Amino acid sequence: xxxxxxxxxxxxxxxxxxxxxxxxxxxxxxxxxxxxxxxxxxxxxxxxxxxxxxxxxxxxxxxxxxxxxxxxxxxxxxxxxxxxxxxxxxxxxxxxxxxxxxxxxxxxxxxxxxxxxxxxxxxxxxxxxxxxxxxxxxxxxxxxxxxxxxxxxxxxxxxxxxxxxxxxxxxxxxxxxxxxxxxxxxxxxxxxxxxxxxxxxxxxxxxxxxxx
Numbered sequence: 001x002x003x004x005x006x007x008x009x010x011x012x013x014x015x016x017x018x019x020x021x022x023x024x025x026x027x028x029x030x031x032x033x034x035x036x037x038x039x040x041x042x043x044x045x046x047x048x049x050x051x052x053x054x055x056x057x058x059x060x061x062x063x064x065x066x067x068x069x070x071x072x073x074x075x076x077x078x079x080x081x082x083x084x085x086x087x088x089x090x091x092x093x094x095x096x097x098x099x100x101x102x103x104x105x106x107x108x109x110x111x112x113x114x115x116x117x118x119x120x121x122x123x124x125x126x127x128x129x130x131x132x133x134x135x136x137x138x139x140x141x142x143x144x145x146x147x148x149x150x151x152x153x154x155x156x157x158x159x160x161x162x163x164x165x166x167x168x169x170x171x172x173x174x175x176x177x178x179x180x181x182x183x184x185x186x187x188x189x190x191x192x193x194x195x196x197x198x199x200x201x202x203x204x205x206x207x208x209x210x211x212x
Contacts, residue, residue: 004075019187027183028194029148032202035176040208050113056164057083057102059201060136065193069133070160078134085138089124096124106211139165149181160185
């Protein structure tokens with residue numbers, strides 16, 4: 001982890017402008033094409049949920065702005081950020097948090113994630129480790145092919161952890177589309193970073209065999 005100093009004056013003004021807002025997060029919902037991903041996962045016998053969590057987390061980890069967090073008057077940048085995603089369990093009608101350690105190796109990540117998902121089926125949790133902000137908060141909404149999304153949040157003290165959600169995928173012609181919502185603190189992430197995020201993740205989803 002390192003401390004970030006915005007030395008360029010206009011970048012500092014941008015940071016100060018957005019961090020003072022009552023609602024400083026912004027959200028973009030778009031769709032990504034996953035037809036090749038689904039057929040590749042099926043042929044390889046790999047599960048969907050750990051895989052989509054991997055691609056979402058890998059994309060965020062490759063864009064420095066998505067690893068930056070506001071702490072008081074400082075901005076820190078983590079070496080890696082780790083997904084904490086919602087999971088339905090066997091013993092409750094409401095979700096559990098499933099927090100997993102990010103690693104760039106696909107096979108190792110999927111195995112670790114499957115183990116955590118299995119353990120939480122009978123021991124759900126709503127706890128994050130106090131004081132940590134090196135998370136990505138992820139949500140699965142597999143019943144709805146949404147076109148917009150709003151997250152419940154605390155704004156005081158500042159919360160600069162990105163929220164990313166995926167919905168119900170659906171066919172359209174020869175393609176299969178997955179709704180994807182990406183929300184981030186505007187003092188750290190702007191439209192250019194959001195554009196990079198969607199471009200990168202689509203590239204990953206279009207060539208999943210590179211990681212398997």
